[in-house]
Amino acid sequence: MSLDPPTYLASLQGNIRQRPIPWDGAVRAGTLTDDQLAKIRAVDKVKKDVRKHTVEANLDAYRELFVGAPGKKSVLELAAKRQDVVQYILVLLSDLLNTIPALSKALFKSGDPYRHFLPLLAHSTSSDDPIPLLTSTVLVSLMAGAKDESAPTADKALPMIFSYLSSLTKNSDAGLQDIGVLEYSSLLYSSVSRQQFWDQRSETVGPLVDILRATAGKENGDGSASLWSGTTTVARGGFEGSLGGGVGLQLLYHVLLVMWQLSFEAADVGDDLNNEYDIVFLYTRLLRISPKEKTTRLLISTLYNLLLVNQSSLLPAAVLAGLPALLQNLTGRQLSDTDLQEDLAKLRELLEEYTKTKTTFDEYVAEVNSGHLRWSPPHRNAVFWAENARKILEFENGALVRQLAEIMKKPWENDKAVLAIACNDVGCLVREVPEKRSQLEKLGLKTRVMELMGEADENTRWESLRALGGWLKYSFDSK
Template identity: 60%
Template sequence: MSLDPPAYILSLQNNIRARPISWEGAVRAKTITDNDLKKIKSIDKVRKEQRRQTIEGDTESYVSLLLGGKDGQSIFQSAAKRPDIIQYMLVLSGDLIDDIPSFASALTKHPEPYSPLLPLLKQSSNPEEPIPLLTSSVLSSLISSALMSSSKADKQLGEALPQLYTYLSSLAKSTDAGLQDIAVQEYSAVLRTSTSRLQFWKQRDETLTPLFDILRNASGSSRDTDSALWSGSSTIRSISDGGIGGGVGLQLLYHVLLVIWQLSFEGASVGEGLHDEQDIVLLFTHLLRLSPKEKTTRLLLGTLLNLVSASPSVLLPAAVLARLPTTLKTLSTRHLTDPDLLDDLKALQEKLDEYTATQTTFDEYAAELETGHLRWSPPHKNPDFWRENARRILDENKGELIRKLAEIMSKPWEQDRQVLAIGCNDVSCLVKEVPERRSQLEKAGLKGRVMELMANEDESVRWESLRAVGEFLRYQVA
């Protein structure tokens, strides 16, 4: 999938192309050689076809100019003290790689194709510094070419890719949407193979977390206030300025979603982690409600389908709790025309229908506990549910669900205190239905926790904790 280059990079490149360079002065200063200058002039400011013929007629010589060889250093090394030449050659290198695929392939076959470029990424900590920005653009194109032309692991590539990801992550963390867009487009350029995707996942604290921060901003929530997502009450927002929630532009949103979609092809390796660490099903279900264009809806559905297909035991229950089936039903009533979108929508609906047809209310409750978050779903306030399932909840997998409930309630939930109120309700119902098993709840720390919550500043938490403590006291032996 080809994307237009980021506007910021294009503007920078055009500005540099227009600058005059004192090449003869550089030769006199012995910054570059006469031979270097001849090569540069033979391919600079000439028609693309003439440039291609010149390069293909002496490919090895031009590879040596950019990357170094037996006759001398790379021009990026010899001209290290001339930032104007470095910038110009980075722009020219990018043009050559993009316009002449055979030359890009020849560069990747150099013994050390990335060595002259990687130090340039670290030349400045200023995210707007031209040399690192231009270097990242060249590296992403070069690495993309290397990844697509070879299926075997490469030591040089294995060293370069993490460094590129680290640099791009610094752009993604910026508050400047233009820099963020550069990062995600260059991520997308290299996330075309399993090797690059798994390395991206390995560095996910750097690479992925800032992207999910952008998506949460777009959704109108944050990592600490995901209760906004659980409510599921939002609708499609009007798009008056090309953006959605949090001022996130539509193009940036699309590019971030494209990166996550590419990563989802490693669903077997990343699906459960995306659920545990990012609540991806909940977030993407919410974004489906907000999605203003078919192209963003297509990526959201495609990602969910890839992940659910790869990790059904974890992600299907999460999808039901996030009300994805209802969202898909609403989505299917829209006038949608994209055939890939419609295919993914149908396939996802079929998977969810097949799953929900086999589920019981107990399964729904157990799945909710597994998500690590509680909401006022039907089982919590249903007396019949507790009469039929309280003992099973206590017994299931040697008390695993009770330990999960205790783990959830041990957290402060300062941004979503209803979770604590719901947890206290569940403890109250368990004691009421199976009073002889109170000691199991005490050993899990639940009695002590509900007693602590009697002093909570939230009224609903205090009320539900009081009910739970009352049930314990009801069966207390005098």
């Protein structure tokens, strides 16, 4: 998959290509050898077909130029103190790797080509220093071009490059974020690299999910999300027009692309992806505001990959998120993308087959077992509680209320609505089956409800007061 380089990176590389380098003086100073300069001049500022023919006819010579040989230092080693030369060589090598696939594989014949480049990733912690950024571009082109899965790549290079790229994705500059995300995409060419990406998820996946959450906006009380912000911004990366949180459309697309690539490991990562990042609910919210078919296609395809191989755990979450109704609405649109149409049809069929036999009680069970409550229809439905309160208390010998107690133990600093909903449910259980109050008290639910009356969140305080009111009512009635 080939994507145009981000504007900022292309501009940086273009500026470096235009810089005059006093090559002959550099040779006299020992910055590089006559032989190295001859090889550089043979491919520098010449037509692409000439460059390609020259390198392919002398692969061993160009391998020695860039990564050295026994007894011979590479040009990067000799020029280490000349930052202008190092930058120029990195840009030249990136150009060669992108147009001459054979060079990537040739560089690996030296054994471990990374020893010449990995130290440059730590050249500086300043985002204004171009050398780490240019080095990451070389490393990504090298790995992706060779499709290498050797131990030096998997055990050493990938973890280091992922860590560096994560620093870009966490940067406040949208241009640097987009470079990091696009380079992630180039590296996720195999199961080995995708698994390493997932193993480092606190660095890699977490910041990408933060970008998606910023796009989706905060959930409103009705379960919807804040929509398109209506603002227009131009960041260093050149993105025009922004979604919620100021996220550019191009950056959003690239983040979704990376998450789609990760979804090919759905059997290994799907459950944890949802447990840790609530991905099904987040993607459903993003679908509601997706501004383009290309973003909708990635959202739908990723959901299908995840749900297909994790049906027992993720299909209930999809129903809870309201995905079936949303897909019905999408089907009614005039969609021109045939791949999107096919994936949409398959995802709808998967969900329709699942929902055929499911009741509202099943949906409530799935929600509680998910560990994350939302204001879904059952919580405020008096008929639901009249019909199901006793079933909830008795379900699997009280497993459901034990899970409810576990949910209430957490502080939910970023989502106080969970505590308000839990108090609502406890209050409904007390009102409908007052004789089972002791079962709830043994689980610490009464104590926790009383604690939540001191919460700063107004809705939580109100719901805890209502729940406690049920206990007090039946306590007085029993005297």
